Amino acid sequence: MAPRVDALYFFLVAVTTFFSLLIAGLIVFYAIRYRRREPDAVGARIEGGLLLEITWTIIPFLITMVIFVWGASIFFAMSRPPDETLNIYAVGKQWMWKFQHLNGAREINELHVPLGRNVKILMTSEDVIHDLFVPAFRVKADVVPGRYTQIWFQPTKPGTYHLFCAEYCGTQHSRMTGRVVVMEPSDYQTWLATSGTPGALAAAGETLFNDLSCNTCHRRESQSRGPSLHGLVGRTVNLEGGDTLVADEAYVRESIVNPSGRITAGFQPVMPAYQGLVSEEGLLALVEYVKSLGDASPTSHAQ
Amino acid sequence: MPSNLLLPPRHYLNDGYGVWSWLLTRDHKRIALLYLAAVTFFFFIGGAFAVMIRLELATPAGDMVSDDTYNKLFTMHGVMMVFFFLIPVIPSVLGNFLIPIMIGAKDLAFPKLNLASWYIYMIGATFTTYAIVTGGLDTGWTFYTPFSTASSTTNVIPAALGIFVTGFSSILTGLNFIVTIHKMRAPGMTWFRLPLFVWSHYATSLIMVLGTPVLAITLLLVAAERLFKFGIFDPELGGDPILFQHLFWFYSHPAVYIMILPGMGVVSELVAAFCRKPVFGYSVVAFSSLGIAILGFLVWGHHMFVAGQSVYAALIFSLLSFLVAIPSAIKVFNWTATMYKGAVSWETPMLYAIGFIGLFTIGGLTGLFLAAVGLNVHVTDTYFIIAHFHYIMVGGTIMAYLGGLHYWWPKISGRTYNELLAKVSAAIIFFGFNLTFFPQFILGYLGMPRRYHAYPPEFQVLNVLSSAGASLLGVGYLLPMAYLAWSLRYGKLVGSNPWGAVGLEWTTTSPPPTENFAETPVVTWEAYDYPTRVEGHVA
Numbered sequence A: 001m002a003p004r005v006d007a008l009y010f011f012l013v014a015v016t017t018f019f020s021l022l023i024a025g026l027i028v029f030y031a032i033r034y035r036r037r038e039p040d041a042v043g044a045r046i047e048g049g050l051l052l053e054i055t056w057t058i059i060p061f062l063i064t065m066v067i068f069v070w071g072a073s074i075f076f077a078m079s080r081p082p083d084e085t086l087n088i089y090a091v092g093k094q095w096m097w098k099f100q101h102l103n104g105a106r107e108i109n110e111l112h113v114p115l116g117r118n119v120k121i122l123m124t125s126e127d128v129i130h131d132l133f134v135p136a137f138r139v140k141a142d143v144v145p146g147r148y149t150q151i152w153f154q155p156t157k158p159g160t161y162h163l164f165c166a167e168y169c170g171t172q173h174s175r176m177t178g179r180v181v182v183m184e185p186s187d188y189q190t191w192l193a194t195s196g197t198p199g200a201l202a203a204a205g206e207t208l209f210n211d212l213s214c215n216t217c218h219r220r221e222s223q224s225r226g227p228s229l230h231g232l233v234g235r236t237v238n239l240e241g242g243d244t245l246v247a248d249e250a251y252v253r254e255s256i257v258n259p260s261g262r263i264t265a266g267f268q269p270v271m272p273a274y275q276g277l278v279s280e281e282g283l284l285a286l287v288e289y290v291k292s293l294g295d296a297s298p299t300s301h302a303q
Numbered sequence B: 001m002p003s004n005l006l007l008p009p010r011h012y013l014n015d016g017y018g019v020w021s022w023l024l025t026r027d028h029k030r031i032a033l034l035y036l037a038a039v040t041f042f043f044f045i046g047g048a049f050a051v052m053i054r055l056e057l058a059t060p061a062g063d064m065v066s067d068d069t070y071n072k073l074f075t076m077h078g079v080m081m082v083f084f085f086l087i088p089v090i091p092s093v094l095g096n097f098l099i100p101i102m103i104g105a106k107d108l109a110f111p112k113l114n115l116a117s118w119y120i121y122m123i124g125a126t127f128t129t130y131a132i133v134t135g136g137l138d139t140g141w142t143f144y145t146p147f148s149t150a151s152s153t154t155n156v157i158p159a160a161l162g163i164f165v166t167g168f169s170s171i172l173t174g175l176n177f178i179v180t181i182h183k184m185r186a187p188g189m190t191w192f193r194l195p196l197f198v199w200s201h202y203a204t205s206l207i208m209v210l211g212t213p214v215l216a217i218t219l220l221l222v223a224a225e226r227l228f229k230f231g232i233f234d235p236e237l238g239g240d241p242i243l244f245q246h247l248f249w250f251y252s253h254p255a256v257y258i259m260i261l262p263g264m265g266v267v268s269e270l271v272a273a274f275c276r277k278p279v280f281g282y283s284v285v286a287f288s289s290l291g292i293a294i295l296g297f298l299v300w301g302h303h304m305f306v307a308g309q310s311v312y313a314a315l316i317f318s319l320l321s322f323l324v325a326i327p328s329a330i331k332v333f334n335w336t337a338t339m340y341k342g343a344v345s346w347e348t349p350m351l352y353a354i355g356f357i358g359l360f361t362i363g364g365l366t367g368l369f370l371a372a373v374g375l376n377v378h379v380t381d382t383y384f385i386i387a388h389f390h391y392i393m394v395g396g397t398i399m400a401y402l403g404g405l406h407y408w409w410p411k412i413s414g415r416t417y418n419e420l421l422a423k424v425s426a427a428i429i430f431f432g433f434n435l436t437f438f439p440q441f442i443l444g445y446l447g448m449p450r451r452y453h454a455y456p457p458e459f460q461v462l463n464v465l466s467s468a469g470a471s472l473l474g475v476g477y478l479l480p481m482a483y484l485a486w487s488l489r490y491g492k493l494v495g496s497n498p499w500g501a502v503g504l505e506w507t508t509t510s511p512p513p514t515e516n517f518a519e520t521p522v523v524t525w526e527a528y529d530y531p532t533r534v535e536g537h538v539a
Helices: A002-033 A050-079 A185-195 A200-211 A249-257 A280-292 B019-023 B028-056 B067-102 B111-133 B147-151 B156-183 B196-228 B241-275 B282-298 B311-339 B348-371 B373-379 B383-413 B419-446 B457-490
Strands: A086-093 A096-101 A106-108 A110-114 A119-125 A130-134 A139-143 A149-153 A159-165 A178-183 A236-238 A244-246
Touching (some): A002 B348, A050 B311, A086 A110, A086 A130, A086 A280, A106 A110, A110 A185, A119 A130, A139 A149, A178 A185, B028 B383, B028 B457, B067 B111, B067 B196, B067 B383, B156 B196, B196 B241, B241 B282, B282 B311, B311 B348, B348 B383, B348 B419, B383 B419, B383 B457, B419 B457
Parallel strands (some): A086 A119, A110 A178
Antiparallel strands (some): A086 A096, A096 A106, A130 A159, A159 A178
């Protein structure tokens, strides 16, 4: 992404330089060429010119439309992560970044990623708004309490890079920084193996799922009191009232903390709200567990 | 030009002496001077905070003040400069003084309301100053929730209350201008004979009246959530923090145009007067002010491209932001074209006008970087955006204000200032400004986030340049204070029209009488209707 952003950046630097020099050059030229030579002199009586007005309306319009489309296309690519991504979860709090890997590894203010993979980070905040910013990757997104936001990037060079909080968040905002460590794939595999076990985050989510007794209602059987969660993420859900939505991580989270908001069609709003009862990290573990539940669901044919 | 000039026997400055003749005045010119004193005071308070910010940032370590103090410094710098200086400065000082004179009226439509506006402004500003003296404010001038409602332990409510109150001053001033421009024009002063200064203030007033109530409500909601735990913005209470940003920017983006549109009006006057030529494309420039005022209400979402709004919302706000750039570009081209075959003088106000056009052009063009949503993601919340809006607000608004102040100073005071000192300080300000803010564009592109008390050492060189520029800029701003104050007593007297400019304000005495004109003028000419020869300024 960085080369695409930079290409537009330097195009705009060129546009800015051109027009700034054009205007400055004309002003200086006119100021000298037409300087007042006698105290009582006046300028030529020129009221305006339609052709010129049209010209300098249309040319900026066309240039800005080029920039608009260019910027929009980059933004589309930024907003749509590729299908295959390495998923990492992040929680911002005053004043640190907490990262959770799928193997259960946790890092604070440091993030290890492999070279060449598409990395997607799903983020939320425990308190106020933060913003995860990695200048080298040209990515940035606010980290908002009560919401999930995401960024993705593909590291192309091993090394360590700055990671900043870019949304002012209080006393130690300027210390809410860290580094992204981009590793060769083989080194990354070693790091993964020593830092956790595959599937540990989903397993932690399953433990929490059972501890909170979610499993008493959310079962595979079609007669259960809650809808089955198998294959939920990415599936179209019919809601009470006739709306539909495509379930994503944010919907899973919302359905835990405030389940009566959007009820799956055919179910009663009987689930208690878990707002404030599960930490954001616990919620992310639950989300990962729900995502890890397979597609094959005995109730899927009933949909 | 006669050398034995005398002040007119009767003028607004000698129409009563003593404190009450000022504090209870209903004369728009005296009220303008009350504002001049007040906004200058708050400018130097806000400026003192900026000096401390730049001193802290001269080294990468956060070593001069604590992090909490630093956070309060940039917050209070922003609050003071935006709400108590930049928004009122040109309308309340120059607009107040000049609009009635320019349209041939005796005063604004509601003189008592005008005085009330000043008192409301002072009460609000005092509240906020109280908040600063008794502990400060650390939310940033943007008051983002839930930080401001749930996390900050500083004086959020008194500061917000002060801004809330001052908002009414803004609304009432806007209302006063709108009614005055509609109803008080002299015979023959048709809409299309109005000076462009008046047009731009008309557009500004519309924004003040329509936008400010939204800010007022938003700040009330912040106070209510903080005090009573209403769940409006805090997700813990069931609120939505992004809702705050929508409401806040719905006012605060148009507020940028409250700051810059009057400046554009000033520059139109300056370019015409110092080229002795009609402004090229008068009606295009007039309507572009209205275009900016209207489109300005539709672009607030470009402050939230990384805040998690939908991709399509972002694209629409991006498109509209590019469109609002076009009327500004048109103005720049028209001012430049006005200089073509002009009788261009290099007196101080023109230097400021030229400075404005150059810096506003850079400020506007860097706005295109920010409107391009894919590029905005990288540079938003960095020093790039700091540089961008300082080019607009400092390079634009303050340059225009100083240019206007120098241009109309002989009218305001009846005297002239030291031209050489004025030129030198204009040059210092221009150079100091660029040295302060240009490096910040590069810092932002390299990734230095804004509102950082300490920063990685590789950013130091550019920060030192910026701090060096800020010290020059500080000197540049102090000089006019000194020589303008000096000129009040020792400045050379001037006649009614020292610049050889046209416009009703130059047909009355300097300083004008309280009722502005001995008899109501009848206008039979177009704006900027220069004769073939004028009596020039012999300095």
